Amino acid sequence: MARISLSHLGKTFASRHGNVTALADINLEIADQEFITIVGASGCGKSTLLNLLAGFDTPTSGQLTVDGAPVNGPGPDRGVVFQQTALFPWLSVEENIAFGLKLRANRRKGSSEKIVERLLARTGLAAFRSRRPAELSGGMRQRAAIASVLAINPSTLLMDEPFGALDALTRSIMQDFLLEVWEEERKTVLLVTHDIDVAIYLADRTVVMTAHPGRVREIIAVHLPRPRRYEMRSEERFIALRDHVTGIVREEAIKGAIEIAA
Ligand SMILES: Nc1ncnc2c1ncn2[C@@H]1O[C@H](COP(=O)(O)OP(=O)(O)OP(=O)(O)O)[C@@H](O)[C@H]1O
Numbered sequence: 001m002a003r004i005s006l007s008h009l010g011k012t013f014a015s016r017h018g019n020v021t022a023l024a025d026i027n028l029e030i031a032d033q034e035f036i037t038i039v040g041a042s043g044c045g046k047s048t049l050l051n052l053l054a055g056f057d058t059p060t061s062g063q064l065t066v067d068g069a070p071v072n073g074p075g076p077d078r079g080v081v082f083q084q085t086a087l088f089p090w091l092s093v094e095e096n097i098a099f100g101l102k103l104r105a106n107r108r109k110g111s112s113e114k115i116v117e118r119l120l121a122r123t124g125l126a127a128f129r130s131r132r133p134a135e136l137s138g139g140m141r142q143r144a145a146i147a148s149v150l151a152i153n154p155s156t157l158l159m160d161e162p163f164g165a166l167d168a169l170t171r172s173i174m175q176d177f178l179l180e181v182w183e184e185e186r187k188t189v190l191l192v193t194h195d196i197d198v199a200i201y202l203a204d205r206t207v208v209m210t211a212h213p214g215r216v217r218e219i220i221a222v223h224l225p226r227p228r229r230y231e232m233r234s235e236e237r238f239i240a241l242r243d244h245v246t247g248i249v250r251e252e253a254i255k256g257a258i259e260i261a262a
C-alpha cells in the first residue's frame with residue numbers, strides 16, 4: 001500500500017507576470033521505506049513538489065496524502081533537509097540535535113539523551129558536540145542538520161539538493177552516509193538532485209520530470225543490488241541507466257529552453 005500518494009497534483013503560482021503553472025497532473029504512489037529520487041531541468045517544479053509534501057505550500061489542484069491523510073501543513077512525520085542547513089547558529093551541535101526532542105513534551109529526559117548520543121555517534125560528530133555550526137566544515141554542518149532532523153524520528157525524509165553545496169568528495173561520502181542511515185532507520189525518502197549519477201546510485205526509483213510545467217515524464221526502477229557500492233557506478237548496467245536518464249533529462253531541458261525562447 002502507498003504511504004504517499006499524489007493524484008492529479010497541480011500547483012499554479014499567481015505572480016505579477018501572470019500565472020505560472022509549476023506542476024501539472026502529477027501522479028505518483030510511494031511505498032513505505034522507498035527511496036525515490038527526483039531529477040529534471042532547472043525550474044521544472046522539483047522544489048515546489050517537495051514544498052507541497054512538506055506542507056510549506058498548498059496544491060492548487062489534485063490530492064496529496066501521507067498515510068491516508070491529506071497534508072495539512074508541516075508535521076513531525078516529515079523531516080526536511082534542504083541545501084541550506086537549518087541549524088541554530090547560537091546552539092552547539094549537541095544542543096541543535098536535542099532541540100527538536102525538547103519540543104516533544106512526552107519524552108523522558110533519559111531517552112532523549114540516549115537519542116542524541118546515538119545520533120552524535122552515527123554522524124561522527126561526538127568529538128565536535130560542543131562546537132557551534134560556524135566552527136564546523138560544510139559536510140559536518142550538513143551531518144548535524146541531518147542528525148537534528150533524524151532526532152525527531154520522522155517516517156519520511158524530504159531532501160532538496162541536501163549535499164549541493166559540498167565538494168565532490170564530501171558529497172560522495174555523504175551519499176554513502178545517507179544510504180547507511182536509510183538502511184538502518186528504514187525511512188521513506190524523497191530526494192531532489194540535479195546529479196543523475198547520484199539519483200540512480202541512491203534510488204529504488206528515479207522520477208524524471210518534464211520541463212515546464214512539471215509532469216512525471218518517466219519513472220525508472222533501479223534494480224541494482226543493495227547495499228550500493230561506489231564501484232557500481234562504472235558497471236555496465238549503471239552506465240546504461242545513466243545514459244537513459246540523461247537522454248530524457250536533456251531532451252526535456254532542450255524542449256524547455258525552446259519554449260522559453262519562443
Ligand atoms: N513562489 C513562487 N511564485 C511564483 N512562481 C514560483 C514560485 N516558486 C516557484 N515558482 C516558479 O515555479 C517553477 C518551478 O520552480 P521550482 O523552484 O519548483 O523549480 P526547481 O525544479 O526546483 O528548479 P531548480 O532545479 O532550479 O531548483 C518556476 O518556473 C518558478 O519560477
Ligand SMILES: [Mg+2]
Binds near residue numbers: 046047048160
Ligand atoms: Mg529547486
